[in-house]
Amino acid sequence: MTTASERPAWIGAAAAVAVIVVGETVTGALDTALIASSALALLVGGLLGRGRRPAILPPPASEGPDRPAVAEALLANIPDPVILIDRRAVVLEANPAARRLLPSLKLRHPLSFSLRAPDVLDGIDEVLRTGQSLRTTYVTRVPTERAFEVQIGALPMPDLPGGGAPNVVLFLRDLTEARRLEAMRVDFVANASHELRTPLSALLGFIETLQGPARDDARARERFLGIMRSQAQRMTRLIDDLLSLSRIELREHVAPTKPVDLARIARQMVDMHAPLARERGVALAVETSGGPMPVLGDRDELLRVIENLVENAVKYGGSGGTVAVSLHSVEGAEGRPGRVELRVRDEGPGIAPEHIPRLTERFYRVDVASSRQQGGTGLGLAIVKHVLNRHRGRLTIESELGAGTTVRVSLPEYRPEPAASAAQSE
Numbered sequence: 001m002t003t004a005s006e007r008p009a010w011i012g013a014a015a016a017v018a019v020i021v022v023g024e025t026v027t028g029a030l031d032t033a034l035i036a037s038s039a040l041a042l043l044v045g046g047l048l049g050r051g052r053r054p055a056i057l058p059p060p061a062s063e064g065p066d067r068p069a070v071a072e073a074l075l076a077n078i079p080d081p082v083i084l085i086d087r088r089a090v091v092l093e094a095n096p097a098a099r100r101l102l103p104s105l106k107l108r109h110p111l112s113f114s115l116r117a118p119d120v121l122d123g124i125d126e127v128l129r130t131g132q133s134l135r136t137t138y139v140t141r142v143p144t145e146r147a148f149e150v151q152i153g154a155l156p157m158p159d160l161p162g163g164g165a166p167n168v169v170l171f172l173r174d175l176t177e178a179r180r181l182e183a184m185r186v187d188f189v190a191n192a193s194h195e196l197r198t199p200l201s202a203l204l205g206f207i208e209t210l211q212g213p214a215r216d217d218a219r220a221r222e223r224f225l226g227i228m229r230s231q232a233q234r235m236t237r238l239i240d241d242l243l244s245l246s247r248i249e250l251r252e253h254v255a256p257t258k259p260v261d262l263a264r265i266a267r268q269m270v271d272m273h274a275p276l277a278r279e280r281g282v283a284l285a286v287e288t289s290g291g292p293m294p295v296l297g298d299r300d301e302l303l304r305v306i307e308n309l310v311e312n313a314v315k316y317g318g319s320g321g322t323v324a325v326s327l328h329s330v331e332g333a334e335g336r337p338g339r340v341e342l343r344v345r346d347e348g349p350g351i352a353p354e355h356i357p358r359l360t361e362r363f364y365r366v367d368v369a370s371s372r373q374q375g376g377t378g379l380g381l382a383i384v385k386h387v388l389n390r391h392r393g394r395l396t397i398e399s400e401l402g403a404g405t406t407v408r409v410s411l412p413e414y415r416p417e418p419a420a421s422a423a424q425s426e
């Protein structure tokens with residue numbers, strides 16, 4: 001029995017043989033040998049053709065995944081807003097990011113109902129007119145100010161008479177973060193130059209005075225040299241702070257791996273600040289449970305953290321008369337690892353709430369003159385923040401005007417693996 005796929009092979013072979021036989025009959029050359037060989041050719045041709053399977057063709061387009069569904073899934077996964085419109089600027093498609101940005105956006109409604117941005121709407125007109133893609137910007141002010149770069153692209157689609165074909169695609173890229181970083185960089189350079197210029201112009205002023213009017217005044221020379229020395233020290237300190245900030249930033253993604261005892265570091269820092277506290281009439285004390293408080297950390301960096309917090313409390317909160325440093329172990333909730341918390345509390349004038357979120361910005365000081373007078377550069381808490389980021393730590397500043405300030409630092413507690421601790425104790 002022949003199947004449907006075999007039949008064409010036999011038909012083909014028979015047709016070929018028939019053509020030869022008819023041709024030979026017409027020319028009178030038909031003989032038995034030719035008839036026998038034609039029969040053999042028919043048989044071989046038919047059999048050879050029978051074994052062949054038809055070539056496997058790709059499934060027709062309708063059997064594959066639905067093209068619009070694929071496009072929709074792709075759009076949904078693009079984190080930036082994407083909007084497709086037709087030549088009347090009616091919205092045909094918008095991904096979830098676009099809907100989040102423009103909650104009033106509706107399909108089959110004009111884009112201008114939800115996007116009130118003359119630059120973008122004019123841009124769409126131009127793209128439709130010229131067929132050339134272009135870029136513009138879109139700035140929203142509600143709920144917060146955000147800036148977007150809008151790429152308006154022309155799609156090579158047939159221009160249906162009543163609209164309805166996706167003729168233009170809008171792609172919005174959020175520039176807010178990039179602009180914020182750029183502003184920070186510009187501010188940083190301006191602030192650093194300003195901080196360096198102040199002591200530098202003081203130095204130049206004193207040098208000129210010493211070369212001129214005070215040339216032969218031995219007492220003035222002594223006094224001026226003292227001031228020049230402290231101004232030069234201030235510049236050195238500023239440069240040291242800037243360098244350590246950039247070093248810490250470079251290593252911010254490399255978590256420390258060595259265990260250190262935070263309680264010991266805290267006691268050491270409190271001892272070091274005893275002379276400053278005495279000079280200012282501040283009672284400085286440290287309170288720990290007595291045992292070690294191990295954390296994974298970089299000793300020098302953690303010293304800088306505690307140094308700055310204790311120094312700030314004595315310098316800016318010293319008028320309250322006491323500064324208390326304490327350490328506690330905090331149990332982790334729901335099986336999470338515990339933390340070590342260090343608290344530095346003063347009873348000074350406190351900090352107004354509007355300043356608190358900005359204290360960790362570089363060069364930010366509540367009272368610039370008072371901080372500068374005390375030798376401060378305004379980089380201390382910025383360094384604290386970066387060190388804590390590297391140590392997976394947290395910083396909280398609580399303060400009330402007139403009632404003092406409490407700064408808390410919490411770090412993941414280090415618990416050695418049982419095998420590691422057994423090996424260590426051997």
Ligand SMILES: Nc1ncnc2c1ncn2[C@@H]1O[C@H](COP(=O)(O)OP(=O)(O)OP(=O)(O)O)[C@@H](O)[C@H]1O
Nearest residue numbers: 312313316317365366367371376377378379380381
């Ligand atoms: N305990 C505190 N009480 C009141 N104000 C504080 C306290 N701690 C910090 N501040 C305010 O926060 C500002 C920023 O502190 P930060 O440590 O970053 O800089 P600084 O102390 O001025 O300079 P540096 O730390 O480089 O010496 C200080 O200038 C001060 O105005």
Ligand SMILES: [Mg+2]
Nearest residue numbers: 308312380381
């Ligand atoms: Mg400080």
